[in-house]
Amino acid sequence: MIDNRIFNFNAGPAALPLPVLQEIQSSFLNFDGSGMSIIEISHRSSWFDAVINDAVERTKRLLGLDDGFHVLFVQGGASLQFAMAPMNFLTNGRSADYINTGTWSTKAINEAKILHKNYSVVASSEDKNFSYIPKDISFNKDAAYVHITSNNTIKGTQWHAFPDTNGVPIVADMSSDFMSRPLDMDKFGMVYAGAQKNIGPSGVCMVILKKEMLDLATDEIPTMLRYATYASKNSMYNTPPCFGIYTIQLVLKWLEETVGGLEKMEAHNIAKGKMLYDFINNSDFYRTTAAPDSQSLMNVTFRLPTEELEKTFVEKATARGLGGLKGHRSVGGCRASLYNATTMEAVEALVNFMQTFEREN
Template sequence: MKADRIHNFNAGPAALPLPVLEEIQESFLNFAGSGMSITEVSHRSKWFDDVINDAVVRAKRILKLDDRYHVLFVQGGASMQFCMIPMNLLGAGDTADYVNTGTWSTKAIKEAEIQGKAIRVVASSEDRNFSYIPEGIAFNPNAVYAHITSNNTIKGTQWAQFPDTSGVPIVSDMSSDIFSRPLDVEKFGMIYAGAQKNMGPAGVCMVIIREDLLGRSPKDIPTMLRYSTFAEKNSMFNTPPCFSVYTVQLVLKWLEETIGGLDKMAALNRKKADLLYDYMDQSEFYRGTAEKNSRSLMNVTFRLPSEDLEKTFVAEALENGLGGLKGHRSVGGCRASIYNPTPLASVEALLDFMKTFERKNG
């Protein structure tokens, strides 16, 4: 860590790899010899063509996507996708299944219902305060898609294994764990992810959509809400968020060339999470909020014996260079978001602080 940088555990916008930030800093005033900043070059220029095309190529290579899949960059975040998905994919007489595992799933369901779409909530973990991932779900074999949220930032749960939908394409919000582990992409008709949690800054959402679902985009919805619009124009029907796309490209380059791909990234993520969970499991002072078989490798959520201690923990952590540990405002408690860019050294520093704080206050 550089002396003037803290250990960043924010849930989003979140930490970015230091080498990426340094590369941005170095080229910000004169990008690729253009004499301009990346924030100044035209999105119609060769300079930006190279950026967006490389980002697409790297995303497809890392996830092992074949030519049936299109990689799009859309504005509006994952929240815009909550309405775009049913708007594009569900026509008259069509239905879709949704699994409700917390706040973001709930919002996705609401946006489909606002449009009067025929959706069915086939499973929910609300009965235990969204502390687990449902199992043994009976999906409708005639559904156009089955929607899940792969990782739940607020409740700290994650699908360790993706569900068997009997061939129904999974549509997944992967905002907080995309590129964190290998995937069997054949299960997925669409993956979408706001960049600001695990692959870049706020301002862009990556949408990966398979050809058969892309073909469902109707012509009678607004142009900028059709997936076909983005696919036909390489995400440049209008001016894209160029800087955000550029940063995503650099993060994917870092993932490939510095980390070595998804297998190595997954092993590192497991190691980081195990350090915290193993310690909490033997502690009577810290209590994880997610059930053990549903724990997230990205967002470690936990409580202390009292809310007063939690406030003190967050404040003293920040004084010690550990930021972003306050839980989401809707649930309280504490949360350490340990996305791909969070280095092992940051998790080790947090663990040392947790041990010291327990000895003082336990």
């Protein structure tokens, strides 16, 4: 640990790469020779133009995107996208297919319901408390899109292979595993990700939108809720969340230049997950909550023999400099979030603590 920093396993806002934090710190009072902080410069300035354009270009390089995609920055987090997607794409009586794999999928479905849009829930894992990813799904061939949540922070499940939708574009909430692995964007009409879990701070959502999806949209919705508004103005129709976009740019730079791309990031994430899952699976004291073939590499959810032991575990871990291990308030238990910025050193420290705690209890 550096300067009393803990090992941060928070689910979001979550750990950021230390080099990114250090670069922010070093330039915060005088960004790029401007004599101003990044939070003081005009979003219409050449300084910020360079920031947002670099963030867009790095996103396209990392994901191998061609000119058929927009890269947008939208305020309101991923939760706003639950409503924006059906508002923009479910026009003229069109319907969408939804797959329900937990809390965030449920919220997305509810927004379509509130808007009185046509939709079908074509698969759900609610029958087993959202502990698995559904398979063998039948999709409606005339659906405007199929909505999924690629990784489920609360239940600890993840899509390791995306469904074959017979050509229907996937719209995916990727808030908690975006940029953690390569992505075949041919399957997707849109992906969106609240930045605060894997690519930046809270307050901004990245949206990657296939341009042809705009053909579904209508202009009969409020201006700031139209994807076309952001696409036509390089995400600067109004003042964007400049600091959040700047941090995302630095995280993408770290991914590209320090890590070496998404293939290497994926390998690192697989190694971290394997270390923790192997330990838990070989223990009679800890147990995972997700089905083995659906376990998330980003959010490892687990239980101890009793809730009292779980409370003691979290308290003692915090005292040892291992933060953010309490499970989501809706399910309890424990959770270790292993996002991109979480180091192997952090996972090793967690496993060592878990071994000690098991022996003592």
